[in-house]
Amino acid sequence: MTKPLTIAFVSHTDASGSFRVGSHHLARELSRLGHRVLHLSTPVSLVHRVLRRGEATRDEASLQGITTDSDGVIHLVPRTLVPAGLAPLSFARIFSKAFGTPRIDVAFVDQPTLWSSELRRLAMTVVYRPTDLYESGVKARFQRAAVMAADRVVATSGAVLTALDVPAATPSLVLPNGVELARFANLDEVPRQDRAVYIGALDERFDWDAVREMAVEAPGWAFDVFGPGRPPQAPLPANVVLHGPISYDDIPEQLRSARVGLLPLSDAPVNRGRSPMKLYEYLASGLAVVTRETEVLQSNPEFGVYGYETARDAGKAIIAAVSVIMPNRHGMAAAAEEGWAGKARKLLDFTLEARR
Template sequence: MATVKILMLSHTPDGSVFKVGSHHYARELSKRSISVAHVSTPRSLIHRAFDRSLFRPRASAHSGTAIDIFGTIHATPLIMAPIQLQPGGPSIARVVSDIGFSDANFIVIDQPLMAGYLAAARPEGKVIYRPTDTYTTWPAKQRQDHLLGVSDAVVATSSAVLERLTLPLNTPSLVLENGVELQKFMPSREVVRSGFIYVGAVDYRFDWESVAAIAAANPSEGVTIVGPVTSRPNGLPGNIVMAGGVPYDQVPGLLHRARIGLIPLNTSDVNQGRSPMKYYEYLAAGLSVLATSTQALRERTSAQTFLYEGASEAVTLSRLALASDAPNVEGMREAAAQDWAAKTDFLLQFLQKI
């Protein structure tokens, strides 16, 4: 597939504090001598006017392009109004044309808000929708419905997400969970481990009640929260440390010093189908996992994974997790089968059959 071109329309730009599945697929596909372009959710000129620190002024239709060390082209379109209010299709199409990917063989979309590109450009390549969440509100739900009507195939990150979609008859589909960059997260040596850690966004989906209860019940153990915070209650226990966002390359070192990785998801419906990026990263780093019991996570049976329902059960299971072996050697073995390189092989095999 040396001459194949794959266009990825994704949630998150390269260089963000978050490393998402599309970044990993782009890297692995490029390493296989496939031409890959990763175009991220458009940024709004209105937002730029209110927060110039987020954007560099440019007169072009995009905020600059870059080619990473693997050969992937990265670009982020600029549009007048937030993409939630306008489809942005023509602006995305101009960027795709500028970087030479109007003739991509495959268009892999995991950002339903970018569905306007398909109507504006009418690409001839195969369209693969890769939903990573359950969308139930406007405008993501409406644009997802449009995507499902024009997609040649669907690759969902969990069966819970796939089950909630209404697919046209005979649409090929595949469940391919998020994986782990194994070599980066496997520890090269062991250090003294202690406490709990969470890495990710702290927003409306975050279960602060359970995290606060876990911290209060284990006052001698630190609870480190790594990631940008947009939702935080008052009166948190003193052993909760807010570390803020850190570069992706620094995350493995933080995980190697902890015992338990937290995935605290609240009851928001969007959480039920999520395939958390940190799940296999925690395991690969040797951690036990303490997580909210969701449909997607109940489908997994990894060693030293403790799933709770409610703050009270979270406290009970936190003590069992602390009593478990550290590092979690069996969990590390299981994570080895979830490397992004293997996920990419599955994806390519699927694409070849469409």
């Protein structure tokens, strides 16, 4: 093993809310390897507090300051006057509080609006780790600066990497999101119900029309939708049930009693390059999967993954998925190769090549 490193994830999502993202899992696995890891997320600004934007748990986490979880990962949700992108964070002060020194070994940056030239000065190695496509606007501008300054670029999909136009001299890697196998790959079978489940945000990335088509095509099935966001304006079929947000800890129980996991992506541009963690969480839990096809997500019936091109075709995909024998063991085998522990080692090996 290499000597313990000081590592900071400069990320968009904190670990106090409903969602877990790749940086949370990578931070955990790198901490378990013996490194000192800080997970720093988008700050809660005075503007957010006045307008009451974002999850209440984020504001609560920001009041706690620096904390350390059971895996040894240090967490911080900063409190600022203005939103990210309008004024840089004081990384030297943050790193000094977390590590006792302003200089660190590695910074993984996946929140472009937190990028600043100070990070370049303080971190021996900077890796830009984009998880979404930003084609225009403030995030695209910050992203370009991060790409040009980074030592290495690690994208979660080939579509995201291609869109970045990384300089030829900058090494790059595609490292898709993975799955927390210990949480989801449980072979203790419970009775599977005729249920299709979606877990995630209900925003512009979600396609209600596709869900309607599937629910109409399979009227004897329950379609359980979990996640924060607004319901659609148009009525839903009676077999579609909205449950609201769900705790990350409660997700495995919901998946083990279902038969199909849903990824009804809209045609929003950001979906073109997404590498949804839910794909492997569904598969690891023994479900078949129905997904809109994108540059990243494609049909693979061998592993119980059925795609559709438009919402109108979603009904055909759900009919194919409901025929998969449960549990979907071929899908489970595919997910077993995508654990976060292996992803973290690959990420670290690629990062340390820049220092050799």
